[in-house]
Amino acid sequence: MSQIELPKVYNPQDFEDRLYEFWLKNDLFSPRGEGKPFVVAIPPPNVTGVLHMGHGLNNSLQDALVRYWRMKGRPTLWVPGTDHAGIATQQVVERRLQKEGKTRHDLGREKFVELTWKVKEEHHAIISQQLKKIGASLDWKRERFTMDDGLNRAVRHVFVELYNRGLIYKGRYLVNWDPDAQTAISDDEVEHKEVAGFLYHIKYPFADGSGHVQLATTRPETLLGDVAVAVHPSDERYTGLVGKLLTLPIADRPIPLIADPFVDKEFGTGAVKITPAHDPNDFEAGRRHDLPQINILNPDGTLGPNVPDRYKRLTTQQARKKIVQELTDLGLFVEAQPHKHQVGHAQRSGAVVEPYLSEQWFVKMKPLAEKALKALKDDEIRFYPKRYENTYTTWLDGIRDWCISRQLWWGHQIPVWTCQACGQVHVVMDAPETCDKCGSEKLVQDPDVLDTWFSSWLWPFSTLGWPDQTPDLAKYYPTTAVVTAYDIIFFWVARMIMAGLEFTGKAPFRDIYMTPLVRDKQGRKMSKSLGNGIDPLEVVAEYGADALKFTMVYLSSQGQDINLDKDGFKLGSKFANKIWNASRYLLMNIPDEGVLPAGQLVKNDVDLWIEGRLNGAIRTVDEAMAAYRYNDMGHAIYDFFWNDFCDWYVEATKLEFYADDPVRKRQAVSKLVLVLEESLRLMHPFLSFITEEIYQQLPGHGFSLVTAPYPVADPKRDNPQVEVQFGLLKELVRGVRTLRSEFTIPPEKDIAVTVGLAPGFADADFLKRHRDLAALFTGSEGLAFGVMGTKPAGVLTVVGKGYETYVQILDLIDVPKEKDRLKKTIDKTAGYVTSVEKKLANQAFVAGAPAEVVEAERSKLAEAQINLTRLKAYLQELEG
C-alpha cells in the first residue's frame, strides 16, 4: 500500500555523511546566480586545536544564515579557513618535543617550523572533517590559511605599507613579557586576575646616615633594579628631603629621593621605589626624571643581569624570599601586610606577565581607530545586539599602540632586513639580494615573527585575494556579516574594521552578530581544566548534526549566554524525530497512483488555515533573520511544525485517511505533501540533513533543498477569518478534552456531545461544517447541534463564545464534582469581571486610553458577564 517507506527509526548517522558528500560532489556551496552577494568569512579556528562547542554554536548560526540567503537566491559565499595561531601552535609543538626531552633549540628554527607545518596538517584535517560533520555549507574550493602564500603576501604588503607611512615603528619599551613562551605579547593578551599577596614595608637609609625612608611594595624582588624613590612634591613629610641620596640596600647603590606628582600620598607611606625596567609607572617616571633603566631579569623570568651572583637564576618568588630575609637581617624590613592586587597573566600560557624592557615593533593605532569610530557613527557597520557598540567605542577611544613582534618561530617573519656592513634597514616585500646603500650582500632578516592577529585582521579581504585585484575580491568584498563570540571584539572584530577601512577603504562587513558564549549548566565557562566541555562531534554522534544546529539556533537569544549540558541537545533531537515521523506517516500513505497535481486540489477551511499558519511562520523567520534573532527563528518553525502542522493539521487528515474513500484520501495526502514540501524548505537552514533526506523522497522533488527557493511570505495566504474560526474549533475540542480528563472518562467510553448555538451566532456554519472533525478530536460518536440554553438533563456544560458544549456520559455524571468545577469557573470569571469593571469605572482610563483599547475591554466585559450569568444558572440547577 505504502509507496514510500522511511526507516522506522530516525537515525541521522544513516544519511548525514552521504548527503554532505552529495552536496559537495554537486558543488552546491559555491556562489551562483546574479544579484547582491551574501558573503561571510568564517572566523578561522586555531589550527592547533579541535573544535569545541563555541565553534559548534558559531558555525551552526553561520550555516543557518548562509543557507537561508543561498535559498533566497543571492550569490552566497561562506569562506572556510584556519588560523596559524602563533603562540598556541608553537606551544603545542614544543610540548611534544618536551616529551622527548627536547626543546625547539635542539632542532633549530628551520626544522622546528617544518615540524610545525606537519602538526598543522594533522590538525587541519581534523578541523575540516569536524566542520563537514556538522554540515557547514562552506565553499571548500576557496579555503585559506593565514600562512599560505597569498596571505603571506598580504601580511608583508601591509607591514611595508604601514612602515612607509610611518605607522609602524620600532622601539625599546617596557612590554608585556610572557616568560613561559619567552616572547612579548600585546596588552590585549594580558588577563588580570586578583591575587592575594602582601604589601611589604621596607626602609631605605639615607646615604649620610640621617635616618631612612620607609616605603611599601608588592614586589620586593625588583629592589635590585631600583634607581630612585619617589614622593609627592607637596607631601610635607618629605619637605626638604627631596634630592638627598639614599643607599639602596643589598645592592649598596646610591639612589636619589625624587618628587613626582604621580605618587599617591595616601597609599602606604607615600614613598614609592622606582624600577623603570620592571614597572610601567616607573618606566614613565624614569623617563621624566632621566633615570637609568636597570634590567634584572632573564627572558625566562629568572633574575639575571645586574644582580649579585647569589641572586642569579633565582625565580622571582625565590628572590622575593631572599630579599626579605636579607632586609630582615639588615634591620630594614618592617612588615608584610596581606594585600590583594591584580596581576597580569598571559592569556595563552597562563604565566605571570613581567613588564620587560625590550626592542619591539609597534603599530600606531590612533589614526586607524579614528576611522573605525567614524564607520560606526556613519552606520557603515552595525552590531547585533547593539549594546556591543559601547565595548567597541570604549576600546577604540582608549586605544594604545599595538606591539606586533613576537619572539617566536611560528608565524610571519618580519619583512625587515638589516645590512650587517652599514646598518641600512630594508623594509620590503621580498628579501633583497644586496644592500641598496652599500651594496653588501650581508643582509639579515629580523628574526621575530608577527602577532597572529596581524594576519587575522586582514582575513575578510586577504582570503579573497587581496592585495591583488582578483575577480573574487571585486565581486564578494566587502563581505556581509561576521558571526563571532563577543569576547574577541578587541582582538579581531575591531582590528578587522580598522584594517578594512585602512587598506580597502571600506568596512569589511556590515553586520556584526555577537554570539553568546556556551557555558555549562552551572554557568561556568567550558574549559579543558574543568573538563566540562561538550565535544560537538559527540553531540553529532549521539543526536545528529541537525539536533546540534537546531538546538543552538533555538537557544541563541540576543546577548544571553547559553548554559547547557549534553542532554540539552535532546531538544533538537526530539524535534528532528518529530519531523521524521510526521513525514514517514505521510509518505507511507501516498497511494500507488501517486499524488494529484496542484491544479486538481480542492482546498477546504483546514487547508486554508494551515497555509495561513505556514505563511505566518515564514514571515517570522524573515523578520528574525533580518534582525539576527535566532531564537525567534527556531521558535517559529518549532511551533508551526509541531503545534500547528502535526497536532492539528495532520491529525485532521486522519478523518480523510480513514474514511475508506480513495478519492478523499488522495486529495488529503496530496495537499499534505505540498505543505510538507514547503515546510521542509522553510526548515532547511536550521535542520539541513533531515529536511534534505525527506525532501529527496517526496514525489516530484527538485534536485536539492540547498538550492531550492526559500518560501516567500504572501499576504494573500493570511486568512484571519479562518484563523479565528479554527481557533473556535480548537477551543471547543479542548473544552471537551478537559472534561474527559477531569472526570477521568476513559477514551473507550462513549460520550454524546451536543453543541448549543446562540441565535445568530456567526460561525455556526463553520462548526456545523466540521462536525466530523470535532467528533474525531473529542473522541465522541457524533456531534449534535442544538440551541444554546436548551440542554439535555444530566450533562456537563462548557461555556464558550457564542455556543455551549454539553457532554453526556452514558451513565450518571458525578454531580458534586461538576458543582465544584462550575464553582471554580465562576470564581475565575467573576474575578475577571470585577477587574475589568473597575478598569472601565475609571474615568481616566476611558478618557485617556485609545478608543479601540476601551472598546475591546467593554466587549470582553460583556462577554464575561454573559458567561457568568449562564454559569450561575447551571450551578443553581444542579443545586436545586
Added chain:
RNA sequence: GGGGAAUUAGCUCAGUUGGUUAGAGCGCUUGCUUGACAUGCAAGAGGUCACAAGUUCGAGUCUUGUAUUUCCCACCA
C-alpha cells in the same frame, strides 16, 4: 575605580516599540501500548515578573534608587 549585563514557574530561559487573564522547553501530576512518533498523545498543577519609590488611564516592559549575581575594562606601588 569605570562600564555592560542579569534578577520572570522547581530548573534553563523567551517576552521587539508600555495595552487580552505573563509564555516555552525540561521536570512534576493524571490518563492513554488511539492504525507516523512513548524521542509520543491528551489534560493539569505551578509565577506578589528581586525590592522600593516614581512617570502613566495602564508597567514584566519606561525613570531613579537599593540588594544580589556576573562579565569586560583600568598602571594605585
